[in-house]
Amino acid sequence: KNEVEQSPQNLTAQEGEFITINCSYSVGISALHWLQQHPGGGIVSLFMLSSGKKKHGRLIATINIQEKHSSLHITASHPRDSAVYICAVRSRRTSGTYKYIFGTGTRLKVLA
Amino acid sequence: NAGVTQTPKFQVLKTGQSMTLQCAQDMNHNSMYWYRQDPGMGLRLIYYSASEGTTDKGEVPNGYNVSRLNKREFSLRLESAAPSQTSVYFCASSEWPAGIQPQHFGDGTRLSIL
Numbered sequence: 001k002n003e004v005e006q007s008p009q010n011l012t013a014q015e016g017e018f019i020t021i022n023c024s025y026s027v028g029i030s031a032l033h034w035l036q037q038h039p040g041g042g043i044v045s046l047f048m049l050s051s052g053k054k055k056h057g058r059l060i061a062t063i064n065i066q067e068k069h070s071s072l073h074i075t076a077s078h079p080r081d082s083a084v085y086i087c088a089v090r091s092r093r094t095s096g097t098y099k100y101i102f103g104t105g106t107r108l109k110v111l112a
Numbered sequence: 113n114a115g116v117t118q119t120p121k122f123q124v125l126k127t128g129q130s131m132t133l134q135c136a137q138d139m140n141h142n143s144m145y146w147y148r149q150d151p152g153m154g155l156r157l158i159y160y161s162a163s164e165g166t167t168d169k170g171e172v173p174n175g176y177n178v179s180r181l182n183k184r185e186f187s188l189r190l191e192s193a194a195p196s197q198t199s200v201y202f203c204a205s206s207e208w209p210a211g212i213q214p215q216h217f218g219d220g221t222r223l224s225i226l
Contacts, residue, residue, distance in 0.1 A: 002154070004154065033214055033215070035217075040219075041200065041219060041220045041222075042217070042219045042220065043202060043204075043217035043220075044217070045214040045215065045216060045217075047214075048213070048214040086154070086155070088154075088155070097162065097168065097209065098209045099157060099170070099171075100145075100155075100157065100215070101154070102154030102155040102156075103154050104152060104153060104154045105154070
């Protein structure tokens with residue numbers, strides 16, 4: 001079982017719909033990162049959070065540390081939101097250094 | 113404002129050839145990373161450099177070497193390329209590995225090994 005699981009793997013929505021992408025993890029973390037990978041392949045950071053909720057424009061990210069779960073919400077979705085959304089957690093190694101563990105991504109397609 | 117720049121963007125190699133992927137960042141970040149991305153799998157860390165002068169192995173270091181040339185540049189070398197190393201390679205940087213600042217990624221290098 002992967003240490004970071006995302007659901008759904010694929011999602012198709014109509015323009016204007018409210019979208020939720022979920023991320024569950026099984027390790028202790030110090031932070032969680034949401035990334036967006038464009039169809040061309042570039043990766044952009046959306047949010048990094050360790051507690052509570054963050055909002056940027058139409059995007060909202062929440063995290064529940066006790067439940068080891070995070071959600072990324074997109075309000076009023078638009079075709080330009082079509083991308084792969086990746087969840088990554090920052091976890092501490094036994095050596096004291098840090099590592100990132102990445103989910104396999106959720107492929108979102110928003111239809112006009 | 114370039115951010116993280118990777119070269120080349122595409123490369124085709126024959127089995128056994130060597131090559132170096134270049135990465136440079138202009139954000140004065142201390143930490144740099146090399147990842148590979150394969151279909152159906154999350155990004156996997158190959159090597160990282162927490163700060164200038166240090167490098168450490170990630171999850172999948174076999175077949176690769178790295179050099180942290182200076183604070184800006186972090187290169188990844190394939191000494192004898194194998195088909196299993198066909199992948200998309202991403203370089204990333206962050207202020208510190210444990211800081212609250214996120215990683216910034218380059219646009220990737222698509223590498224095919226025949």
